[in-house]
């Protein structure tokens with residue numbers, strides 16, 4: 311059912327190195343869903359732009375000294391919950407996301423979901439909870455925003471509420487790069503003693519990374535990357551840009567360290583909203599996805 315040839319999607323890195331579903335250990339899952347974005351629209355075009363840009367990513371990773379894509383199989387799934395084709399309710403998106411990701415985990419695949427808006431992460435994380443009902447895991451969020459509002463603009467599935475849904479699931483969280491929160495979120499962080507590494511602290515305190523790694527309370531982690539966590543001078547193509555984000559080397563060094571010290575069970579890369587005629591956002595996002603694959607498969 312999941313294992314079908316995708317015809318309408320460019321495979322990650324291009325057809326030359328695309329694996330079959332059965333041979334793949336990594337599955338890229340495009341989820342071009344957009345319904346509640348509040349500022350710049352366009353994240354439903356994020357997965358396609360990232361996949362197209364990925365064809366320009368060099369196979370050889372100069373940091374890891376390997377052609378990761380020839381060491382492990384990467385399969386690109388067909389898009390799900392595609393709001394470019396029709397209206398998709400939040401409930402339907404969450405259900406199809408959870409079911410698809412669950413099937414992929416059951417088939418032994420390492421999943422990297424591509425958004426689409428950040429609310430999708432609730433469905434992805436639910437699939438891991440369903441698969442690991444007794445094993446706690448930490449959700450590490452790279453983001454400019456707390457995303458801890460109970461509801462926003464009338465919806466509990468607004469992209470500004472995704473981490474609140476995860477906190478309410480009872481999962482531990484570590485939030486990295488935060489620089490925009492409401493009064494409600496600031497109060498919740500204090501009340502629940504949530505672990506937050508603010509962007510200002512990251513920029514000024516060199517030991518932040520060590521402290522952040524030490525703060526992860528479980529062996530297993532799920533990584534959710536909202537691309538607006540990165541500085542918008544590097545990735546202007548996001549829906550809600552905020553000045554003062556993570557640098558490329560700050561982010562990738564941290565992510566590599568997470569992979570080296572913890573078991574990463576899955577990832578998502580969310581909120582890419584391409585800027586017309588400027589490819590840097592999607593290329594950087596594609597390179598980040600390749601890093602996430604490489605850090606998990608250092609030969």
Ligand SMILES: [Mn+2]
Pocket residue numbers: 453454455536538539550
């Ligand atoms: Mn954000």
